[in-house]
Amino acid sequence: MDELIIIDTLDTILFFLMAISVGYLFVFAVASMSRMNYSYPLAKKKYRFAILFPAYKEDKVIEQTMQSFLQQEYLKESYDVVVISDKMKDSTNQRLRQLPIDLLIVDFENSSKAKALNFGMDQLADREYDMIVILDADNTVQPNFLQQISNAYESGANVIQAHRMAKNLNTSTAILDAVSEEINNSIFRKGHVKLGLSSALIGSGMVFEYGWFKENIKKVSSAGEDKELEMLLLKQRVYIDYMDNIPVYDEKTQKENAFNNQRRRWLSAQFASLWEALPDLPDAIFTRNIDYCDKIFQWMMLPRVLMIGVIGLLSIATTFINWEWSIKWWILLLILFGALCMAIPDYLVNKPFKKAIIKVPLLAFMMFLNLFRTKGVNKKFIHTEHGEH
Template sequence: MDGLIIIDTLDTILFFFMALSVGYLFVFAAAGMSKRGYSYPFAKKKYRFAILFPAYKEDKVIERAVQSFLQQEYPKENYDVVVISDKMKDSTNQQLQQLPIDLLIVDFEDSSKAKALNLAMDKLGDRKYDMIVILDADNTVQPDFLQQICNAYECGANVIQAHRMAKNLNTSTAILDAVSEEINNSIFRKGHVKLGLSSALIGSGMAFEYKWFKKNIKKVSSAGEDKELEMLLLKQRIYIDYMDDVPVYDEKTQKEDAFQNQRRRWLSAQFASLWEALPDLPYAIFSKNIDYCDKIAQWVMLPRVLLIGATGVLSIATTLINWEWSVKWWILLFVLFLALCMAIPDYLVNKQLKKAIRKVPLLAIMMFFNLFRMKGVNKKFIHTEHGEH
């Protein structure tokens, strides 16, 4: 009898914490279902931009991405494209040198995007820019991208996250990667902005006020540079806007091993950021820095795949032990699936998604083992192999 009481207590405690995570996702997923109620007016001034493409072993995609960006319907004298070439082939660098861009060739012993960005800012020196845009080497944008960012900046948006979305859906893994990103967009970006909170950053498709970025990028050193930038911004109470109608097309990982390596790096960055941010939580609470408190709450939560797996396993386990205990777990699992379904955009709901979902249990198991394989990952760059298109 005492054993059942202990199990019942543990069951209640576990349910409480899992329910907080599921409730959090549900609230912001529901908020993210509504469309943005306003758009920025056309800017009266043409602001100056620096566009950074950190490129580590990105020979397959970098030239195509840069060529695409150079098609902007924006005065060419008002933006400079800078490629930071790290461990790319001489032939790739020679091709890039033929383009109207600044090419910085580096050879870091331990490569990271943070090092590339810091070097680029040093090289730009005293050039006069209003904003800096960071794109991945495989990212492409629409011709009005810079004008849209310009419009937002003139209205006071000093930090902007654009809508990163999939450019390829050619494998089940790529589809799941795209779905995961769109769920993040709905919950941690669109839903947050709808409720007056800052958007999460995503690593590319980001724009920053130039002077702020130049000063603060020196404080960033890990492979989770976007999370470090988020901490700096939210500590300083700088709002991060999200522009859902400004797409940045990103190549999704096509193979399971690349998917898992990517998630392992993200997990490591999340735990490292949480460890660094937790000491600031009491001050954030007392100073009513809601955005910073919310960010810590995000990092405390289990990754979604693990949350699904854990809730499913506990639902089955409590059914076998005592079906009365299991009712609340099955309800929680239903609410979790409902939240995730609300967050998936219609264009991804098709037969291919139904087929891809079969991989989720395997990915959940692999993600669980990733929890024990994170040592040192946050200090180095894990290259994601790109396919040919």
């Protein structure tokens, strides 16, 4: 009898903790279902942009990316493209020198995007810009990208996260990577902005007011630079807007090992950010910094794939222990699935996606193992292998 009471108490505590996370995801997933209204008028002036492309071993894609970006329908004199070349071949660098861009060559002993961005900003110290754009070496954008950003900036958007979406859907892993990113876009970006909260950053497709970035990038040092930037912005109560209508096409990881390494780095960065931010929580609550409180809570949550695994296993386990206990778990699992289904855009729900779902248990197990393999990962630059699309 005493054992049942203990198990019942543990069951109640676990359910309460899981229900908070699921409820959080559900609320923002519902919010993301409504359309976003963009009505920014055409900017009256041509704002100046610096576009930084940190490129670590990106010989396969960087030239194609440059050729694509240079098709911008924006005054050429009003933007500078800067490539920070790290560990790329001399032949690649030589070809890049033929393009109308600024090529900066670095050779860090321990490479990271934070180091590349800081080096790039040091070289731009004597130039003046209005905004700075951070893109990855495989990112492509539409020809009106800078004009759309300019319109939003003139209307008051000082920090913007563009809508990063998949460039390729050629493997099951790439499809699941794309689905995961769109779920994040719906819940942590679109849903948040719809309810008046700041969007999450994602590492590329990020736009900052130049003066703010110049001052604050010096404080960023890890491979989780987007989370460090988020922390700085939200502590300073700077709002992060999300532009669902401005796509940035990003190459998705195509192999399970690459997917696993990427998630391990993200998980490490999340733990490091949470550890650093937790001492700020009491002050954030006392000063009603809702955005910062919300961000800390996000970092406390289990990754979604682990959440599915934990709730699924507890649903099955409680069915055998006491079927009455299991009812609430099965309902919670259905609500979680409902939230995730609402967050997935229609264009990704097709036959290849349904086939890819069978890989979810394997990826969940790999994510579970990653919980014990995060030490030091957020200090390194993890290169994404590029393949044929």
